[in-house]
Every structure is written in C-alpha cells, then in structure tokens.
Amino acid sequence: MSLSERLHPGINLAGTDPESHEAAEEVLFGFWIFLMSDLVLFAVLFATYAAMSVQGIAEGPRPAEVFDLTAAFLETLLLLLSSCAFGFAMLEMKYRENRRGVLGWLLVTGLLGAGFVGMELHDYYVMITAHGAPPQASGFLSAYYLLTGTHALHVSSGLVWMAVMAVQVAALGMNPAVKLRLMRLALFWHMLDVVWIGIFTFVYLYGVVS
Amino acid sequence: MSNRVSADLPASELEDEGHERRSYVIGLVLALVLTTGAFAVVWFDLFSGAAALAALGLLAVLQAVVHLRYFLHIDLQRSHRDDLLLILFTVLILLIMVSGTIWILYDQHMRMMG
Numbered sequence A: 001m002s003l004s005e006r007l008h009p010g011i012n013l014a015g016t017d018p019e020s021h022e023a024a025e026e027v028l029f030g031f032w033i034f035l036m037s038d039l040v041l042f043a044v045l046f047a048t049y050a051a052m053s054v055q056g057i058a059e060g061p062r063p064a065e066v067f068d069l070t071a072a073f074l075e076t077l078l079l080l081l082s083s084c085a086f087g088f089a090m091l092e093m094k095y096r097e098n099r100r101g102v103l104g105w106l107l108v109t110g111l112l113g114a115g116f117v118g119m120e121l122h123d124y125y126v127m128i129t130a131h132g133a134p135p136q137a138s139g140f141l142s143a144y145y146l147l148t149g150t151h152a153l154h155v156s157s158g159l160v161w162m163a164v165m166a167v168q169v170a171a172l173g174m175n176p177a178v179k180l181r182l183m184r185l186a187l188f189w190h191m192l193d194v195v196w197i198g199i200f201t202f203v204y205l206y207g208v209v210s
Numbered sequence B: 001m002s003n004r005v006s007a008d009l010p011a012s013e014l015e016d017e018g019h020e021r022r023s024y025v026i027g028l029v030l031a032l033v034l035t036t037g038a039f040a041v042v043w044f045d046l047f048s049g050a051a052a053l054a055a056l057g058l059l060a061v062l063q064a065v066v067h068l069r070y071f072l073h074i075d076l077q078r079s080h081r082d083d084l085l086l087i088l089f090t091v092l093i094l095l096i097m098v099s100g101t102i103w104i105l106y107d108q109h110m111r112m113m114g
Helices: A018-055 A069-096 A099-130 A139-172 A176-209 B011-043 B049-071 B081-113
Strands: none
Touching: A018 A139, A018 A176, A018 B081, A069 A099, A069 A176, A069 B011, A069 B049, A099 A139, A099 A176, A139 A176, A176 B011, A176 B049, B011 B049
16 A cells, blocks of 8 residues: 555655655655745744734835735635646656656646736736835835745746756656656645745735734 | 556556545645635625634634645654654744744834834
8 A cells, every 4th residue: 555655745656656755755855854944934034024014014005005815815826726736747747657747737837836926026016006015115015025025936936946847857757856856846836835825814814904 | 758548557556546636636625715714704804803813813724734734745644753843843943933023023112112
C-alpha cells in the first residue's frame, strides 16, 4: 500500500517510482526548512502590518477607503484554482509520467497565477491613481505594499520557476531530478496559497470591517 | 520518458490516484466554501465589531488547516516525524514573533500617543 509509506508531506512517489521516492526524502526536507524560514519572513511582515494598519495611518487614507474586496475575492479564487490545477499536474506526473498532461496542467496553473499577479498590479494602479494611496503616503500603506508586494514577488518567482520546469519537462522528460524539482515547486505554490489566506483575511477583510 | 496511459495502471495505483485526486477536490471545495463564508461575513454584515474579527480569524485558521491537510498532505498520523516537528516549531516561532511584535508596538503606542 503505497500511501502508507510516506517519507515527507506533499505528493509521495512510493509505489509508482520507489527510487525517486527514496531520493526525495532529503531534498524535500531541506525544501521544507526553506519554506518555514520563508514563512518566518512573512510573519514579520504581517506583524509590522498589524501594528501599522492601526497606528500608522497618519494623514493618509484608512484601509476601508482603499481596498476593493471584489478584486480580493477574485484573486483568491484564481490562486485556489491554480493550486488545484498544480495538484492535477502532480498526479499526471506521478501516475502516468505523461509529459503533455503535466505541461497542460502547468500551463493552466501558470495562466491562473499570471492572472493573479495582473489583478494585483491593477489593484496597485487603482489605489495609487484613484485613491491617492502610494506606498510613501503612510506607514500603513508602506507596510501594505511591502507585505502584498513580497507575496506577489513570490508568485512571480513561482511563475518563472514554472516556465523553467516546463522547458525541462519538455526537453528532459520525466526523469527523477525533474520530478523532485516539480515536487518542490508544488510545495512552494501551495504554501503561497496559505500565506494569501492570511493576507485576504488580516489585510483586506479586517481592514474593511474595522 | 515513458508515456503510460490509464489503461496500463494497475488497480492499486488507480485506487491511489482516485484517493489523491479526491483529496485535491475536497480541499478545493472546502477552501471555496470557507473563502466565500469569510467574504460573506463582511459583505452581508453577518457580525459586527469584535465578533466579526473573531469569526474571520476562525475561518482563516480553518482554511489554513484545510490547505495544509488536503493540498500539502500533512497529516498527524502518517507524516514523517522530522517534517512535523519542523512545522510545529515554526508555528511556535511565528506565534512568539507576531504576538510579541504586536504587543510591544501596541504598548509603546499607548505610552507615547495615548
């Protein structure tokens, strides 16, 4: 029963590819250490934002005046669907080693992710031009752009990484190294979703409620 | 390099795949419900003041758990020990840093501006 031989969180290759499965243990654990240190970075930005959104308004606009919840909701849907699409890409990789299947789902994931980044840049544009809320207006806005911008930068890096992996899948096929890299990218992508839950709740929804 | 098709998959692998596919779909559905619930709290003014903040916080924690469980496949019984300890330790560090920062800055704000 392959599902019981789990060496690490995330998709495990036991059963379909025992050799890669053994090799995955060490590199995926290392990648988890990176992911957790990345979460620590986000935690500090969240803490800064939490303090600034209450105490750092200065003469600038308040959170409720500049946030567009409809846009935040649509952005959340884009990220959620992209996470699920990446999951399906991993299943194609694990059970079928089907290059076209993996590439197709990676393309879907990438388009949804690019849509997310595009919407967020549009949000910034509207905030700066229509609401007079550039990063330098107040401590609250500096913290807002820093937190959401760091997340958007992570998603953009994920997109670049995804493009690189698509080329590797097309050129090298499903060899063990490519599989393990895809597995790490999947963890990275799902983890960004978890960070976004914090952003849409504690930045957008809290900002509008209070 | 091989291009296996689903007909070649042994029955046990098909079963495993169905299981893992279901995990992603369940995760997606639960996450959509929780996200919509959180936005509905604000859009329809279901709660006000502190009750709204508490409800939103609870929904966020639930959704984070859903993501960890169904997308990242972390589960308490079968996860590898080291990974689980790493994650739990990080959560501890995060709590100390976030609550500590907010506490200190709030206290300073009260003393200087209040």
